[in-house]
Each structure stands twice: as C-alpha cells, then as structure tokens.
Amino acid sequence: MKYHPGPDDLPLNFSDAVRQALAAGRPVVALESTIITHGMPFPENVATARAVEETVRENGATPATIAIIEGRVRIGLEDATLDWLGRAKDVLKLSRADLAFAIAGGKNGSTTVAATMICARLAGIDVFATGGIGGVHRGFETSSDVSADLTEFARTDVAVVCAGAKALLDLPRTLEYLETEGVPVIGYGTDLFPAFWSRSSGLPAPLRHDTPQAIAKMIRMRRLLGLSGGVVVANPVLERDEIPSEEIAAHIAQAVAEAETARITGKAVTPFLLGRLLELTQGRSLATNIALVHNNAVLAAQLAAALRQDAPQPQPRSEPMQLVH
Numbered sequence: 001m002k003y004h005p006g007p008d009d010l011p012l013n014f015s016d017a018v019r020q021a022l023a024a025g026r027p028v029v030a031l032e033s034t035i036i037t038h039g040m041p042f043p044e045n046v047a048t049a050r051a052v053e054e055t056v057r058e059n060g061a062t063p064a065t066i067a068i069i070e071g072r073v074r075i076g077l078e079d080a081t082l083d084w085l086g087r088a089k090d091v092l093k094l095s096r097a098d099l100a101f102a103i104a105g106g107k108n109g110s111t112t113v114a115a116t117m118i119c120a121r122l123a124g125i126d127v128f129a130t131g132g133i134g135g136v137h138r139g140f141e142t143s144s145d146v147s148a149d150l151t152e153f154a155r156t157d158v159a160v161v162c163a164g165a166k167a168l169l170d171l172p173r174t175l176e177y178l179e180t181e182g183v184p185v186i187g188y189g190t191d192l193f194p195a196f197w198s199r200s201s202g203l204p205a206p207l208r209h210d211t212p213q214a215i216a217k218m219i220r221m222r223r224l225l226g227l228s229g230g231v232v233v234a235n236p237v238l239e240r241d242e243i244p245s246e247e248i249a250a251h252i253a254q255a256v257a258e259a260e261t262a263r264i265t266g267k268a269v270t271p272f273l274l275g276r277l278l279e280l281t282q283g284r285s286l287a288t289n290i291a292l293v294h295n296n297a298v299l300a301a302q303l304a305a306a307l308r309q310d311a312p313q314p315q316p317r318s319e320p321m322q323l324v325h
C-alpha cells in the first residue's frame with residue numbers, strides 16, 4: 001500500500017479479497033483484461049480468466065484482475081463482472097493513451113499490459129501475469145507501430161511475467177527497443193527469448209534467472225539504484241504445450257499479409273492478428289495460449305511471495321511521480 005499515491009477522488013475500487021491481502025502484506029498478482037475482451041474468444045476467455053485466478057490462489061497469492069467498469073478502476077473482479085466482460089462487444093481496449101478518457105467518461109474498458117501496469121502500480125501491486133506482451137510490429141519501417149507496452153516498461157515499476165512476445169511481431173526490434181529503454185528482459189530458466197507458442201525465438205534472452213528469489217533480489221536492487229520502470233520476466237511455455245516455430249510461421253506470414261491488405265491500423269492490429277491466427281490454426285493455438293498463461297500465473301505468484309518475504313524496501317526516489325507525466 002505504500003505506493004498508493006491517488007488523490008482522494010481517484011475512482012480506485014478494490015475487491016474485498018484484494019484489499020485484505022494488500023493490507024496484510026500478502027502476495028497479490030495483477031491480471032489484465034484485454035486478453036479477455038480482445039485476446040481470446042468467448043467462452044474460453046471467461047473460463048481461462050477464472051481458472052488463472054484459481055492458479056494464482058493455489059500458488060499462495062491473491063489474484064487481482066483489473067478493468068475499468070463504468071469509469072471506475074476495479075482491482076479484483078467478481079465472477080459476474082468477468083462473465084459480462086467476456087461477452088460484451090463494446091468494451092474499449094485501453095492503453096496509456098486512453099485510460100483517463102475512459103475513466104473520466106464513465107466508460108467500460110479492458111486494460112492492456114501497459115494500462116494494467118499503471119493500475120497495478122496505483123494499487124500497490126508489484127507483479128502481473130499475462131500471456132504475451134505487445135512489441136514492435138513487423139513492417140515497422142512503414143507503419144511505425146510499436147506497442148505502448150514497451151514504453152510502459154520504461155516508466156512503471158511492475159514485474160510482468162509473460163511467455164515472451166508472439167513471433168508475429170518483429171522480435172529482434174522488440175528486444176532492441178527494450179534495451180534502449182533500459183528495460184531488463186529476463187529469460188526464466190533459459191538463455192533464449194521465448195516466442196509465446198514456442199519455447200524459443202532463436203534470439204538470446206538478454207538476462208537469465210533461475211529462481212523467483214533471484215528475480216526479486218534484482219528488482220530490489222533496481223529500486224535501491226533509483227531506476228524507474230518495470231521488468232519483463234519471459235517464461236517459456238512448457239515443452240509439452242508448445243507449438244514449434246516452423247509450424248506456426250506460415251500462418252503468421254499469412255495473418256500479417258492479410259492485415260496489410262485490409263489496411264488494419266492502430267489498436268485494431270493486435271486483435272486482428274490474434275483472431276486470424278486462431279482461425280488459421282483451427283483453434284490449436286488457443287490450448288497453448290491457455291497453458292502458458294497458467295504457467296506464468298504460477299511463476300508470478302512465486303515472485304510476488306519472494307518480493308514480500310524480504311525486508312521492506314526504501315521508497316524509490318522516482319515513485320510515484322513517474323505516474324504523472
């Protein structure tokens with residue numbers, strides 16, 4: 001709770017379970033909601049969101065799924081709201097650029113990785129589990145399409161456990177961008193950067209750790225150094241669940257070409273590509289997607305516990321001012 005900087009009228013609403021866990025200093029794991037509204041089809045989206053919350057609980061942490069409901073930042077959603085979100089068609093996909101627009105306007109919106117990091121930080125949550133992060137898109141040379149997730153990592157102190165980034169992005173440029181922004185990218189138990197459905201992108205992971213405790217120690221050191229921003233914990237999908245990159249490559253090429261032909265731009269690009277990949281793999285990609293989110297939830301719960309186990313940290317100089325640009 002020590003990071004809670006909100007003015008009194010910031011509409012930040014905690015579920016009872018999350019409020020109690022934070023007050024008691026117990027580990028909490030944030031979960032995003034764009035994966036529910038724009039990342040997976042109904043009903044798998046709702047079933048997965050619930051099951052992932054359960055995985056977090058089974059691993060000793062409290063889940064806090066984050067979304068904007070009627071202009072309120074909700075930290076922890078009840079089942080009925082999750083269910084409604086999973087069916088709703090007119091929910092905005094919110095990133096840093098449109099978060100205040102949705103809250104001030106009393107709208108409903110799901111939070112991307114970037115927006116979930118902002119809300120988690122406001123709520124005093126250090127760790128967040130998701131599937132894949134946004135990145136530099138293929139064809140960046142002409143589109144300039146870089147996910148706001150990447151700049152958020154440079155600004156907001158949250159550890160995001162993911163399975164790397166999808167190979168439908170430009171992964172070498174994504175890693176270059178993160179390096180330029182000073183964002184640590186940690187391969188968990190691997191020397192290779194994972195590519196979502198596949199355990200490896202073939203690219204080296206910039207850093208490597210093999211235990212949650214080692215990651216927690218590094219995060220604390222970043223704070224002692226006064227370094228702003230978060231870290232990417234890239235946790236490869238388990239071998240039994242992976243789809244080898246050769247198998248998925250042709251489908252990716254087709255989806256990217258179709259997006260270009262259809263002149264899809266802006267925030268519609270990622271949902272379009274995810275939807276096409278699902279169709280082109282005849283749903284096979286979904287099982288892998290679900291499995292890797294669970295795998296990430298387990299590690300995130302362990303990391304949240306590791307961060308709580310050790311001595312309280314001094315207030316970093318740059319917190320919480322970095323939230324106000």
Ligand code: PSU
Pocket residue numbers: 032034035038039040095111112113114131132133134135146147148149166196266267268269270274
């Ligand atoms: N990548 C995935 N699944 C997802 C997303 C990305 O494999 O659901 C979602 C996340 O919410 C991520 C967002 O933050 O898409 C990135 O969108 P954009 O590229 O428009 O920044």
Ligand code: MN
Pocket residue numbers: 145146147148266267269
């Ligand atoms: Mn984009």
